[in-house]
Amino acid sequence: MSLRQIDARRLTDAVAELYVRACLVLPESVKAKLYAFGNPYIIENFEKNGNIPLCQDTGMAAVYLEVGQDVHLTGDIPAAVDEGVRRAVKEGYLRSSIVADPLRRQNTGDNTPAAIYTELVPGDRVKVTVAPRGFGCENKARIAMLTPADGIEGVKAFVLETAKMAVPDACPPVMIGVGIGGNFDLVAHIAKRAVLREGPNPDSFYAALEQELYEATKKFSIGVNILAAPTHIAGLPCAVSIGCHSLRYASEVL
Amino acid sequence: MDRNEKHITTPLTDETVRSLHAGDQVRITGVIYTARDAAHKKLAELLAAGESLPFDPAGQIIYYTGPTPAPPGRPIGSCGPTTSYRMDRYTPALLAAGLKGMIGKGRRGQAVLDAIRENTCVYFSAEGGCGALLANYVKRCDVVAFPELGTEAVHRLEVENFPVSVFCDWTGELYSPYL
Numbered sequence: 001m002s003l004r005q006i007d008a009r010r011l012t013d014a015v016a017e018l019y020v021r022a023c024l025v026l027p028e029s030v031k032a033k034l035y036a037f038g039n040p041y042i043i044e045n046f047e048k049n050g051n052i053p054l055c056q057d058t059g060m061a062a063v064y065l066e067v068g069q070d071v072h073l074t075g076d077i078p079a080a081v082d083e084g085v086r087r088a089v090k091e092g093y094l095r096s097s098i099v100a101d102p103l104r105r106q107n108t109g110d111n112t113p114a115a116i117y118t119e120l121v122p123g124d125r126v127k128v129t130v131a132p133r134g135f136g137c138e139n140k141a142r143i144a145m146l147t148p149a150d151g152i153e154g155v156k157a158f159v160l161e162t163a164k165m166a167v168p169d170a171c172p173p174v175m176i177g178v179g180i181g182g183n184f185d186l187v188a189h190i191a192k193r194a195v196l197r198e199g200p201n202p203d204s205f206y207a208a209l210e211q212e213l214y215e216a217t218k219k220f221s222i223g224v225n226i227l228a229a230p231t232h233i234a235g236l237p238c239a240v241s242i243g244c245h246s247l248r249y250a251s252e253v254l
Numbered sequence: 255m256d257r258n259e260k261h262i263t264t265p266l267t268d269e270t271v272r273s274l275h276a277g278d279q280v281r282i283t284g285v286i287y288t289a290r291d292a293a294h295k296k297l298a299e300l301l302a303a304g305e306s307l308p309f310d311p312a313g314q315i316i317y318y319t320g321p322t323p324a325p326p327g328r329p330i331g332s333c334g335p336t337t338s339y340r341m342d343r344y345t346p347a348l349l350a351a352g353l354k355g356m357i358g359k360g361r362r363g364q365a366v367l368d369a370i371r372e373n374t375c376v377y378f379s380a381e382g383g384c385g386a387l388l389a390n391y392v393k394r395c396d397v398v399a400f401p402e403l404g405t406e407a408v409h410r411l412e413v414e415n416f417p418v419s420v421f422c423d424w425t426g427e428l429y430s431p432y433l
Binding site for chain 1: 292325328333334336338379386387405406417430431432
């Protein structure tokens, strides 16, 4: 079995292009939701942004790499991703919002490093997704280590409480991502991934729960997406990640 | 024009501030100053040390924003509001020093709401996440303090008909479509 070779420089090119595109052009599925919501300022913002970023907070660059197990990426992968971010920030006039240390707070000046998430998947392709996340909404995320006895009612109460605390500070209408299950760190990860899901939930039980939570929040939301994961007999972790209306992401398959 | 839309110019007088009510749509023309987290920390340190600020705050408006770099041919990049509550710790001292207005997004703490009433000030909300649209109302942008902070430097903006709404008026009344 031979491995497909991909030069990490292709990763740099992809990240550079995807990061700028994500900051300037919303995905069609997000636009459709915002047309339905109907705030004219927001529609004008994404229809006529004049080739500058939709939002001044061009985020911390979250870069998701779904790496086929039959791929050999040659070169320094984190360095290649950061070089893509650096190039995007310079060529796309994006904002440098990253400080090198959380307490000493020196801006790195080029918005690096990116937050990189890698996942091994079958196949010989690499799917690259760049999802810039501003901190107006990121600051509104919460985790609760609920107990099995809290059950579905506990989950609903926590989601609604978190969503109501998020607006109007995070820019409404928001996309509400909910992670249920896993452990402390996995639940945060799946809540954040849930925000980016397109299309309906394939599990009808969770699709119904999404609809119920959306009905309760639709004055200020464009949707509720849930991702669930196996968990422990003693636990019911729940996390809520808020995506602002500038719900930015772009993907490419190498 | 919207029936309730009001046009104001900076610097603000007490009379202008008292003419604004929670929920009013307002267009601002004149000079406003940007400052966000890091600049607020520095401004607060100057006030605490009894030193003068890099701009006279009397009657002025601070806009909580950190713009993206200006591309060629434009005065400024994307420049929407950032979330205001992060500036709450520093705000009462600035209002006591003469600052009259703030533009941001989201809720404020009780100490800020009290300081708004005590000093006859106003807190405006700009449409969050619409930095590309709001950039169209900025005609000129110059860094006037703390250039080492990059996007967080204090910028002096000249704005024309910059669209905001009154989130908290001088009597302490609040309005947001999402409250």
